[in-house]
Each structure stands twice: as structure tokens, then as C-alpha cells.
Amino acid sequence: MLSSYTLIMLGFSANYASGAVESAYRFYWNVGGLPSNYSTRDYSWIERNSVELFTTYFGEYPLIRNSPTNASQEQWCNGGLPQLANLEGHAAAVIRDVRARINDSSYDGFAVVDYESWAQFNASSLTYQVRSVALELQANPALTPAAAYAAAEESFNSAAIKFMLATTAATRQVIPSAKVGFYGHPTRCYWSCDWESIRAVDL
Numbered sequence: 652m653l654s655s656y657t658l659i660m661l662g663f664s665a666n667y668a669s670g671a672v673e674s675a676y677r678f679y680w681n682v683g684g685l686p687s688n689y690s691t692r693d694y695s696w697i698e699r700n701s702v703e704l705f706t707t708y709f710g711e712y713p714l715i716r717n718s719p720t721n722a723s724q725e726q727w728c729n730g731g732l733p734q735l736a737n738l739e740g741h742a743a744a745v746i747r748d749v750r751a752r753i754n755d756s757s758y759d760g761f762a763v764v765d766y767e768s769w770a771q772f773n774a775s776s777l778t779y780q781v782r783s784v785a786l787e788l789q790a791n792p793a794l795t796p797a798a799a800y801a802a803a804e805e806s807f808n809s810a811a812i813k814f815m816l817a818t819t820a821a822t823r824q825v826i827p828s829a830k831v832g833f834y835g836h837p838t839r840c841y842w843s844c845d846w847e848s849i850r851a852v853d854l
Contacts, residue, residue: 703753704834706765710745710818711737714768715778725778732782733769733810738817745821759828764818769811770835783807 707714711729713736718724730736749762769779783803788794794802815833822831 703758703760703762703829704765705748705752705762705822707768709748709764709766710821711741712766712768713814715782716768732779732786732807733814734783734786734806736810736814738813741814742817742821745818746825749822749825753826753829756826757828758826760830762822762826762829762831763834764822764832765834767835779807780804 713730713733714728715731716726716728718726725731729741753762780800780803783806784796784799787799787802787806791799791802819831823829
């Protein structure tokens with residue numbers, strides 16, 4: 652686990668960069684350019700070019716999106732749901748994509764996987780719940796709505812964990828010294844949010 656004093660920044664408001672914060676945390680900047688007031692403040696303490704960011708089309712991420720040709724229709728990519736993902740195919744694709752992006756097996760910086768489609772801040776995340784419940788009812792039509800929901804939550808979360816672990820393991824096959832993680836975790840929710848438990852997490 653990363654030090655509790657490490658903060659990877661995919662973009663931030665320069666207002667957060669105060670002297671107190673700068674002395675307590677290590678900051679990593681991973682967007683083009685620098686803060687708008689860079690010319691009037693010293694940002695030399697921000698470490699740059701230390702993060703590789705892998706987004707939605709990294710590996711074979713299962714997601715459900717609007718069809719590019721018809722917004723009213725769903726398009727299921729790579730199985731759509733983590734329960735239907737091909738983990739072996741995904742791992743092979745991750746290895747291919749990491750090698751294409753980082754041509755250095757000794758890379759020891761950060762590799763951040765930014766998979767956001769499942770996250771609950773995104774309205775489309777309800778799609779994954781609805782389709783997961785339908786998948787359970789398809790397999791067992793006798794389930795009550797409550798039982799189908801509980802089974803769907805369990806199967807979705809279990810499959811999502813396996814998918815994330817497979818992603819991390821495959822990435823580390825190529826860059827074993829890198830610090831590999833997922834953007835927004837552990838505070839981002841995929842199925843449901845228990846904010847009191849999240850507040851208690853020691854980052």
C-alpha cells in the first residue's frame with residue numbers, strides 16, 4: 652500500500668496547494684501543463700512525469716454504453732458485466748497494452764488504472780445493477796426480487812474483485828517494480844456506498 656502521505660493528482664485546483672499541504676504530502680502531477688497561476692507560485696515540489704494512466708480501453712474492460720450509432724440502444728463491450736468478462740483474454744490484452752505504453756520493464760513509478768464506468772457517481776452505474784439482477788433472474792426465475800438483488804450484488808462484486816486483481820497481476824508481469832493501483836479506490840463505490848465505513852478507511 653502506498654504511504655499515507657502520497658497523493659497522486661490527475662488534476663487539481665491550485666488553491667489546495669498550500670505550504671502546509673506541500674510539506675505533509677508528496678504530489679504527482681499527471682495532466683498537461685501546470686496550474687493557471689504557475690507563473691506566480693512555486694510548484695517545483697510537484698513531481699511530474701511519474702504516473703502512467705491507463706483508461707477505459709486498457710485491456711478488455713467490460714462495460715455497457717450507449718451505442719455510437721443509436722443513443723437509445725445499449726452496446727455491451729467485452730461482455731458488458733464483470734460477471735461475463737473473459738479474464739484470460741483481458742490479462743493478455745493488459746500485458747499487450749502495458750508493453751505498448753511502457754517500454755521499460757524496470758519502470759518503478761505509478762501505474763494507475765482509471766476504470767470509471769462502474770462507479771456510482773456515474774448515472775450509468777445503475778445499468779450494471781439492473782442488468783446484473785436480470786442475469787440472476789435469467790439463471791433462476793424463481794428468485795424473489797430481494798433475493799435476486801442480493802445474488803446480483805454478490806456476483807457483481809465478486810467478479811469485479813477478480814477482474815481488478817487480474818488487471819493488477821497482469822500489469823505487474825510487465826512492470827514488476829511499478830506501484831499499481833486504481834484511480835478513486837478505496838473510496839469509490841461500484842455497487843453501493845457505505846459512507847460511514849469509507850470514512851473509517853485508513854488511506
